[in-house]
Amino acid sequence: MHGEPAMRRFLPHEIEYLSDPDRFTFDSFKRSVLDPLPPAAALGVADEELLNYYENALRQDGRFVLRLDPNGDHYERLERYVAETAFLLFWGRDGDGLPGERFEEFSRFRHLCYRTLHPFAESQKVAVLKKIGLETGLLPEIIDEVSTLFSVGSGLFAMELLARLTETGRADRFSARLEEADALMDLAARPALLCPLWPHQQRALEAWLRAGGRGILEMATASGKTLVGLAAALKLYEVHGRLEVLVLAHSRALLNQWRREAMEKLGLAGNPGADYTVPLEYGGRFVLRFETLQKVYRSPDRYRVDLLIVDEVHHGAGIQFRKALAVAAKWKMGLSATVEGEERRQPLDRALGPTVYTYTLKDAREDAVVPSFSLHLHTTYLDVRENEEFREISEQIVRELAVINGRHRDIIRRLSGSRFDRFASIAEFVGLMRHLRYRTAEVPEAWYRLIGLVYRRRMIIHRSAPKTGRAIELARHLGTTKKCIVFSMDIATCEAIYSALGETVEAYRVHSEMPRAEVQRSLSRFRSARYGVLVAPKMLDEGIDVPDAEIGINVASSKTRLQLVQRMGRILRKRPGKDPVFHHFVALPQAYVEAEDAFAYQGDLAWIRDTALLLDIPVLQTPDEDDGLAGVCRRSEAAVRDYLRSRRHVVADDFGTVRIDAILESIPERLRRDLAASLDSCPGDLTDEAWEAVVRSAWRTGEAPGLCGMHWLLVLAGRDPRALSGLLLTGLAPAPAAGAPPGRIRAESLVPPGRERPVEDTVRALARAAGPEQERAARRRLAEIGSPALPLLIPLLKSRNDEVVLRAIGAMEAIGDPAAIDLLIPHLSDRRYSVRVGAARALGRLGDPRARLALMRALKDREPEVRRAARAALDAMEGR
Numbered sequence: 001m002h003g004e005p006a007m008r009r010f011l012p013h014e015i016e017y018l019s020d021p022d023r024f025t026f027d028s029f030k031r032s033v034l035d036p037l038p039p040a041a042a043l044g045v046a047d048e049e050l051l052n053y054y055e056n057a058l059r060q061d062g063r064f065v066l067r068l069d070p071n072g073d074h075y076e077r078l079e080r081y082v083a084e085t086a087f088l089l090f091w092g093r094d095g096d097g098l099p100g101e102r103f104e105e106f107s108r109f110r111h112l113c114y115r116t117l118h119p120f121a122e123s124q125k126v127a128v129l130k131k132i133g134l135e136t137g138l139l140p141e142i143i144d145e146v147s148t149l150f151s152v153g154s155g156l157f158a159m160e161l162l163a164r165l166t167e168t169g170r171a172d173r174f175s176a177r178l179e180e181a182d183a184l185m186d187l188a189a190r191p192a193l194l195c196p197l198w199p200h201q202q203r204a205l206e207a208w209l210r211a212g213g214r215g216i217l218e219m220a221t222a223s224g225k226t227l228v229g230l231a232a233a234l235k236l237y238e239v240h241g242r243l244e245v246l247v248l249a250h251s252r253a254l255l256n257q258w259r260r261e262a263m264e265k266l267g268l269a270g271n272p273g274a275d276y277t278v279p280l281e282y283g284g285r286f287v288l289r290f291e292t293l294q295k296v297y298r299s300p301d302r303y304r305v306d307l308l309i310v311d312e313v314h315h316g317a318g319i320q321f322r323k324a325l326a327v328a329a330k331w332k333m334g335l336s337a338t339v340e341g342e343e344r345r346q347p348l349d350r351a352l353g354p355t356v357y358t359y360t361l362k363d364a365r366e367d368a369v370v371p372s373f374s375l376h377l378h379t380t381y382l383d384v385r386e387n388e389e390f391r392e393i394s395e396q397i398v399r400e401l402a403v404i405n406g407r408h409r410d411i412i413r414r415l416s417g418s419r420f421d422r423f424a425s426i427a428e429f430v431g432l433m434r435h436l437r438y439r440t441a442e443v444p445e446a447w448y449r450l451i452g453l454v455y456r457r458r459m460i461i462h463r464s465a466p467k468t469g470r471a472i473e474l475a476r477h478l479g480t481t482k483k484c485i486v487f488s489m490d491i492a493t494c495e496a497i498y499s500a501l502g503e504t505v506e507a508y509r510v511h512s513e514m515p516r517a518e519v520q521r522s523l524s525r526f527r528s529a530r531y532g533v534l535v536a537p538k539m540l541d542e543g544i545d546v547p548d549a550e551i552g553i554n555v556a557s558s559k560t561r562l563q564l565v566q567r568m569g570r571i572l573r574k575r576p577g578k579d580p581v582f583h584h585f586v587a588l589p590q591a592y593v594e595a596e597d598a599f600a601y602q603g604d605l606a607w608i609r610d611t612a613l614l615l616d617i618p619v620l621q622t623p624d625e626d627d628g629l630a631g632v633c634r635r636s637e638a639a640v641r642d643y644l645r646s647r648r649h650v651v652a653d654d655f656g657t658v659r660i661d662a663i664l665e666s667i668p669e670r671l672r673r674d675l676a677a678s679l680d681s682c683p684g685d686l687t688d689e690a691w692e693a694v695v696r697s698a699w700r701t702g703e704a705p706g707l708c709g710m711h712w713l714l715v716l717a718g719r720d721p722r723a724l725s726g727l728l729l730t731g732l733a734p735a736p737a738a739g740a741p742p743g744r745i746r747a748e749s750l751v752p753p754g755r756e757r758p759v760e761d762t763v764r765a766l767a768r769a770a771g772p773e774q775e776r777a778a779r780r781r782l783a784e785i786g787s788p789a790l791p792l793l794i795p796l797l798k799s800r801n802d803e804v805v806l807r808a809i810g811a812m813e814a815i816g817d818p819a820a821i822d823l824l825i826p827h828l829s830d831r832r833y834s835v836r837v838g839a840a841r842a843l844g845r846l847g848d849p850r851a852r853l854a855l856m857r858a859l860k861d862r863e864p865e866v867r868r869a870a871r872a873a874l875d876a877m878e879g880r
Contacts, residue, residue, distance in 0.1 A: 844873025
């Protein structure tokens with residue numbers, strides 16, 4: 001009829017209920033759904049239905065279709081079923097039933113938990129409970145343990161939490177705090193440290209605070225430096241009542257990690273899926289912002305804050321990025337696994353303060369902060385896609401170098417300043433060509449052809465991944481039972497490995513060309529997976545937390561110890577039952593050019609073994625298919641050994657300059673004697689493992705904080721224990737005359753006549769000179785000795801005595817070796833203006849354009865004399 005309301009149409013579940021109401025009783029649900037299931041499965045189904053009922057009751061929107069009639073006592077009976085079943089499964093293993101008073105206690109606590117936590121987002125619920133726990137004396141770890149067992153807010157969660165609270169005697173206090181709903185809203189938003197600091201983290205924080213809230217914390221990957229930064233921010237806020245923090249990093253992914261950890265560790269409210277550009281705050285009084293170095297350095301004056309935190313601070317030492325460190329802040333903190341090199345350290349020290357605390361990965365392992373792990377070294381060939389072109393270029397390089405050495409000896413002698421008359425390696429050729437680029441010298445056309453071939457060949461090596469086939473096989477084998485990360489060199493290799501894994505294993509990938517949301521989804525899926533393989537290029541090197549990966553497979557080339565340690569750190573998270581392993585591939589090209597590849601290959605082996613020695617971890621040589629590799633290894637060692645006999649140092653683009661005399665000088669005398677004594681009992685040629693065992697045994701006496709270059713000594717001695725012992729005890733023998741025939745080094749050939757040490761004595765005389773005449777005499781003698789004296793002058797550059805430093809600078813100037821350029825440039829920033837003046841003058845007289853940029857910066861020095869010396873040095877360069 002017109003005017004009468006239309007009859008409402010029943011929904012399908014309502015029609016189903018009206019057709020058979022008895023099906024929606026507790027008895028029917030128990031008989032048809034719960035009883036056929038095992039108790040634990042039935043408990044889960046029943047508990048989920050209870051949650052739906054509570055959700056509808058609180059929201060009043062009927063969003064869940066209920067399986068029981070909400071009228072009557074059906075859900076009360078279901079709640080008792082859940083309580084009794086859970087009690088029998090988790091509490092009542094002795095067979096006792098759930099007493100009435102215990103059920104009433106549980107029912108009240110369950111309703112209280114659910115009602116209290118309901119207004120909060122899922123990501124906040126655990127944080128709210130942890131904050132209540134901190135106020136009532138409950139360890140936050142208990143909340144974490146319970147939340148990993150059961151879904152937060154479920155009946156099983158409430159029952160387990162109530163059991164833990166009852167055991168600790170805190171149930172009443174905890175429940176009373178849950179009743180204060182209004183106060184909990186403020187507590188939920190207020191920052192609090194939700195996980196206690198480990199002793200080393202507490203020491204780091206205290207060291208930084210003692211330094212006035214300025215300085216750098218060098219803390220090993222996986223040792224929790226992020227938490228120290230957050231704890232520092234919270235401490236300053238608690239003291240001053242207001243704080244604005246800016247966190248800087250070079251990568252968006254790292255900043256997203258910081259934002260997520262700030263929410264987890266400080267319990268700050270926010271959307272966990274939001275980008276780092278969304279700040280976190282508490283009432284406008286505590287504000288955490290996150291930004292990239294790339295953006296801030298353009299206008300640092302726009303980012304005035306109370307506390308500046310710079311993560312992976314070594315990136316801030318770059319010429320442009322260091323401008324970001326000028327952000328005005330009362331307190332500044334730098335965080336890094338390590339800061340390598342004086343040139344990087346100086347601008348960081350000036351902007352943020354010096355290193356105030358150091359905690360190495362070795363320390364972390366000794367303190368059981370990270371678990372022990374093993375390093376498996378795989379040696380193999382490069383898998384070069386352009387193999388034919390590569391081989392052809394390699395053969396051309398060998399021919400061209402032979403022609404140049406045969407026809408251009410006079411030219412080589414003239415352009416090298418009479419240091420040599422033939423190139424012992426491609427690296428030596430490339431080094432001289434780089435030096436000649438800044439000189440007005442006529443270079444033969446054949447040299448330019450050769451340098452072009454070298455660069456073409458290097459591009460093929462660089463763009464080609466190491467032999468990935470074996471790495472893929474390894475990932476397929478391990479990824480079915482463990483969580484693995486494969487580090488690739490670039491995105492193309494990442495995609496290739498990911499595709500190759502195919503359907504044989506659960507595979508995930510992340511790289512910078514993927515949409516940000518897809519990267520986050522992939523990381524999230526990998527975190528929640530039980531096993532599988534994550535493939536990533538270098539974007540995972542720093543700070544991206546993959547908390548329970550157990551296997552690392554590195555098929556990317558990496559030339560810095562920091563990068564390797566960071567890759568190791570991705571698998572070094574402390575978890576019960578983990579046995580982490582890091583697989584590292586060292587590769588050779590298939591078309592082997594002895595003059596160049598010997599040094600590249602031995603350099604790779606040297607730094608990986610140095611790193612393992614530094615971390616005090618064993619290196620296990622994995623037996624791969626030989627493919628003639630053993631013979632290649634022997635030839636490469638022989639090539640390097642013969643070169644070192646006549647040159648005393650190795651120079652290469654990939655791993656810098658290695659000076660044998662400097663390595664020997666770095667070993668304390670007592671440790672040298674201990675090493676030599678241990679070698680006396682070694683029969684036959686030394687293996688890498690045997691030599692490392694000798695070094696570790698002697699090192700544990702506490703004689704030295706760290707050793708580098710041990711592999712080069714082994715190679716120089718031809719793996720002969722007697723020759724190595726003689727090298728350690730007596731140092732290097734005089735270099736043989738040019739053209740002397742190479743051969744295996746024996747111990748007797750390493751003993752210098754008379755055991756005299758003219759270089760050391762002359763350097764000592766320079767430092768102790770009583771007047772100008774003695775100083776000039778020592779300088780003349782050092783100029784005659786030449787380049788071998790440079791390493792022994794380095795300690796003088798670090799003296800607190802201004803005069804000693806100036807004498808060392810003058811001696812380096814007199815020697816005239818371009819290698820001194822890198823040693824002198826940092827002294828243009830020395831706090832002593834006289835040293836800055838001396839460094840500028842010496843650089844001007846050396847005339848190497850590598851110093852041009854540093855001298856141009858010195859034109860802005862506050863001291864007029866420094867500015868004049870820098871201008872004169874630049875003018876002298878222009879006149880050459």
